Amino acid sequence: MYPPTELGTPTIEYLKSSLQSLRMYRADRPNGYNDIADDALKITRKSFERFRPFFVASHAIVTYHGSIQYHDAINLDVDIIIISDKKTPRVIFESAYKLQNEMNNLESWPTGKCETNFAFLTLDQIEKETKLFNRGVQYDRNIHLDSMLGSCILTSELIFPKQQKDFDKIKNKFTDILKASPVLLGATIEEVEDCIKTRKERRMR
Numbered sequence: 001m002y003p004p005t006e007l008g009t010p011t012i013e014y015l016k017s018s019l020q021s022l023r024m025y026r027a028d029r030p031n032g033y034n035d036i037a038d039d040a041l042k043i044t045r046k047s048f049e050r051f052r053p054f055f056v057a058s059h060a061i062v063t064y065h066g067s068i069q070y071h072d073a074i075n076l077d078v079d080i081i082i083i084s085d086k087k088t089p090r091v092i093f094e095s096a097y098k099l100q101n102e103m104n105n106l107e108s109w110p111t112g113k114c115e116t117n118f119a120f121l122t123l124d125q126i127e128k129e130t131k132l133f134n135r136g137v138q139y140d141r142n143i144h145l146d147s148m149l150g151s152c153i154l155t156s157e158l159i160f161p162k163q164q165k166d167f168d169k170i171k172n173k174f175t176d177i178l179k180a181s182p183v184l185l186g187a188t189i190e191e192v193e194d195c196i197k198t199r200k201e202r203r204m205r
Contacts, residue, residue: 010186012179018192019154025070025199026157036110037071043110044068044078047103048159051095056160060084060092061167063156066117072202077115078103080159081152083170085123093120121149123173130181147187150174154188155195 041064048055048062055062066072066079082088082096096118106114126149153174158167178185 010182010189012175012185015154015178015185015189015192018189018196022155022192022196022199025196025203028071028203035071035073037068037073037076039110040073040076040078041068043106043108044103045159047099047106051099052160054091054095055082056163058084058089058092059166060088061163061170062159063152063167064159065152065156069157070199070202073111074202076109076111077117080116080118081121081149081156082118083121083123083153083167085170085173087124088120088122096120119149121153123153123170123177126150126174126184127177130177130184133183134181147184147191150177150184151188151191151195155192 044064054060061083063081063083064079065081067074067076068078080096082092084092100116100118103114103116153171158164178188
């Protein structure tokens, strides 16, 4: 289940090394700085700007990952995760769904049809479920779903740069959760390693 490490078990150090390897692909722009993927990111930021007051006031961290993060014009969709420390406010759900509908109907998207994937993540929920899992208690969500979304806390980038301070707090809290759960840590490492594999494959096309 776990990626191999020198100690034979998943470690925070191994995770940090994997994250460092993945960062290389963020700076790698094989198609240039002005390719259609970069144009898509500009459109995405512009689309979110009108809703910025709602997200910032609610301390709901908006991040993007996937194609527009890695300048990948092959599969140019919009992958968004909205991260809250506590319960996600209703106004955030309403704003996000309205925004998602607007983006799905954009006429200015570089590749024609804009496909969006919005997900919501609450850190308190992950912490609660991880503690239950560590005690051997089953819960509704799968630990790998938590790791898939949770890994994006460590790998995704901000739509609103001014949220960096709140984002850093979220990252630190998630790292503390990982330290207390070898299972979630191992699954999170797997997610990061899978992302590296995908980026390598895409660069070979």
